[in-house]
Amino acid sequence: MIEGNVLNIGIDLGTSRCVIACDNGIRTFIPSYVGYPKDAISKKLLGKDVVFGDEAVKNRLALDLRRPFEKGMLKYSKAQDLNTEEFQKHKTVAQDLLRHLITLAQTENSEIEIIRAVIGAPALASTQNKKTLIEIAEGIVHDVMITSEPFAVAYGLGLLSNALIVDVGAGTVDLCRMAGTIPSDDDQITLTKAGDYIDQVLFDLIKARHKDVDLSLNMVKRIKEENATISEKGEKVLVKLPIKGKPTPVDVTDDLRTACRSIVPDIVEGIRVLVASFDPEFQDSLKQNVILAGGGSQIGSLCREIEVYMQENLGYGKVTRVEEPLYAGANGGLLLCKDMPDEYWDELKKENG
Amino acid sequence: MDIVNGQAAILEGGNMIGEPGQPGEADKAGCLEAINELGQYSQAAVVYSGLVVGSLLNRGGMALASGVKHSAAAIQDAGRYSWASVAYTGLVSASLVKRGATASGSAAAKVVAPVAHAVARPFSLVAGTAGKLFKRTVGVDEKTKALEEKVFKLEERVAKLERFGIRSFPAAFRPVKKEVSDNKRAFLQAILLENKKLRAEE
Numbered sequence: 001m002i003e004g005n006v007l008n009i010g011i012d013l014g015t016s017r018c019v020i021a022c023d024n025g026i027r028t029f030i031p032s033y034v035g036y037p038k039d040a041i042s043k044k045l046l047g048k049d050v051v052f053g054d055e056a057v058k059n060r061l062a063l064d065l066r067r068p069f070e071k072g073m074l075k076y077s078k079a080q081d082l083n084t085e086e087f088q089k090h091k092t093v094a095q096d097l098l099r100h101l102i103t104l105a106q107t108e109n110s111e112i113e114i115i116r117a118v119i120g121a122p123a124l125a126s127t128q129n130k131k132t133l134i135e136i137a138e139g140i141v142h143d144v145m146i147t148s149e150p151f152a153v154a155y156g157l158g159l160l161s162n163a164l165i166v167d168v169g170a171g172t173v174d175l176c177r178m179a180g181t182i183p184s185d186d187d188q189i190t191l192t193k194a195g196d197y198i199d200q201v202l203f204d205l206i207k208a209r210h211k212d213v214d215l216s217l218n219m220v221k222r223i224k225e226e227n228a229t230i231s232e233k234g235e236k237v238l239v240k241l242p243i244k245g246k247p248t249p250v251d252v253t254d255d256l257r258t259a260c261r262s263i264v265p266d267i268v269e270g271i272r273v274l275v276a277s278f279d280p281e282f283q284d285s286l287k288q289n290v291i292l293a294g295g296g297s298q299i300g301s302l303c304r305e306i307e308v309y310m311q312e313n314l315g316y317g318k319v320t321r322v323e324e325p326l327y328a329g330a331n332g333g334l335l336l337c338k339d340m341p342d343e344y345w346d347e348l349k350k351e352n353g
Numbered sequence: 354m355d356i357v358n359g360q361a362a363i364l365e366g367g368n369m370i371g372e373p374g375q376p377g378e379a380d381k382a383g384c385l386e387a388i389n390e391l392g393q394y395s396q397a398a399v400v401y402s403g404l405v406v407g408s409l410l411n412r413g414g415m416a417l418a419s420g421v422k423h424s425a426a427a428i429q430d431a432g433r434y435s436w437a438s439v440a441y442t443g444l445v446s447a448s449l450v451k452r453g454a455t456a457s458g459s460a461a462a463k464v465v466a467p468v469a470h471a472v473a474r475p476f477s478l479v480a481g482t483a484g485k486l487f488k489r490t491v492g493v494d495e496k497t498k499a500l501e502e503k504v505f506k507l508e509e510r511v512a513k514l515e516r517f518g519i520r521s522f523p524a525a526f527r528p529v530k531k532e533v534s535d536n537k538r539a540f541l542q543a544i545l546l547e548n549k550k551l552r553a554e555e
Contacts, residue, residue, distance in 0.1 A: 107513075130551055145548045160540065182543040336544065339533045344545045351549045 010333025015171030021330035035063030120149035123188035150176030156332025168296030170195035202259035229300030293328035
């Protein structure tokens with residue numbers, strides 16, 4: 001039995017944002033960017049060896065900017081890439097990012113002796129992917145467990161049966177069917193058309209319509225996050241974009257709507273697969289309980305759009321968005337971490353040797 | 354002297370030569386001779402005067418030069434004398450003071466000592482209290498270490514405040530472990546098994 005102050009943390013290491021929720025009241029997120037000064041001058045200018053999140057994005061021209069996660073997992077973490085230099089490099093970047101998150105989690109008057117964390121992984125992350133996450137966390141936190149991200153969301157909401165969780169992230173959309181047991185591979189689907197895919201589609205559409213516009217994916221991401229909606233009733237979205245150096249108002253309403261809609265068919269198809277393969281007696285209750293979570297679920301009218309698609313393809317559907325889409329995964333991880341009995345943590349430690 | 358005589362001679366000559374009535378040729382020649390002599394006398398007087406002035410100037414210059422030389426020597430001598438007198442005066446004064454002090458020392462001490470003690474007493478008390486704080490640095494004991502630790506913790510706290518800023522926290526900071534339901538416990542056990550399996554796999 002472990003005595004002393006324990007800090008429990010739920011961590012969502014996302015492709016776009018890393019979110020933490022702690023039982024000391026701290027909840028925060030940072031964009032998943034890590035920047036290393038390019039030379040001595042930029043190091044002197046920034047006054048740091050590593051910069052994170054918004055600060056890294058802001059000073060990206062002076063930095064070697066890295067985004068360690070891709071499609072919800074560490075880049076180059078496939079079995080065939082494990083011995084490559086790139087994998088080791090990204091692993092170090094991810095460790096720096098996690099270390100920074102843990103620093104943010106600690107308060108000024110806390111005397112923490114043990115830090116425990118539950119990290120969410122994409123629904124169908126491979127064993128190797130999960131092991132990599134454990135390796136990243138070792139040495140930074142004392143105890144760590146990995147769990148499926150949509151399962152963490154369901155656990156946090158107390159929806160452990162007859163619910164279908166759709167976690168829309170930047171790298172992946174994770175669907176998980178809750179049937180009163182730990183979800184197996186058959187209960188989960190991971191889609192790769194997610195937030196980043198929307199950015200790319202929007203980028204291509206704007207470029208196709210306005211050939212002279214100077215645009216970056218970063219700018220497109222910002223436009224999406226500030227205005228993303230699928231609704232037909234919304235206001236026009238006029239953004240000022242540089243055309244031959246001159247800021248020019250560009251109407252992106254239709255492009256944005258089209259881009260946001262691009263992920264819906266795949267999500268509905270995923271829902272259909274999970275519903276269709278479920279016990280026929282409980283299919284209706286599953287369709288009535290589709291839960292949207294994750295940063296991507298903040299797209300305006302996404303719930304309504306999925307309902308319309310479900311109506312067309314499945315005859316019926318009721319979609320609800322969680323109250324805090326961004327924190328849903330981290331909140332669930334925190335609850336798991338807190339609920340996990342001490343003897344379980346000890347058992348895991350013994351197993352580790 | 355010669356000049357005066359010369360002038361007298363001219364007057365004398367004028368009165369002697371001049372007869373009442375018309376002057377003769379001899380008188381005229383005598384006058385001319387007298388004038389000529391007077392001119393020679395005058396010329397001689399001027400030369401003589403010049404020589405005398407020159408001599409005087411020469412002597413004055415020599416005297417002056419000699420005087421300056423002597424003056425410098427005199428000043429030097431005066432300086433030596435002054436220094437000697439000052440030194441002597443000093444020695445005498447010191448001697449007097451010493452003798453005076455020896456004579457009056459015991460009496461003055463009797464008068465001054467109580468006053469000095471009275472004046473110094475508050476300072477002594479302050480010094481005693483303050484000294485306790487500093488005296489301990491000589492021998493580092495446990496209390497000093499405790500103080501150092503406190504200061505270190507305070508510094509750490511300040512550093513954290515600078516780093517995180519001031520935040521408010523819920524009253525129940527320390528998490529309370531709640532009993533989980535059997536249903537949830539089953540889920541948690543399944544997660545544990547999954548993680549154990551994950552670590553066991555090569």
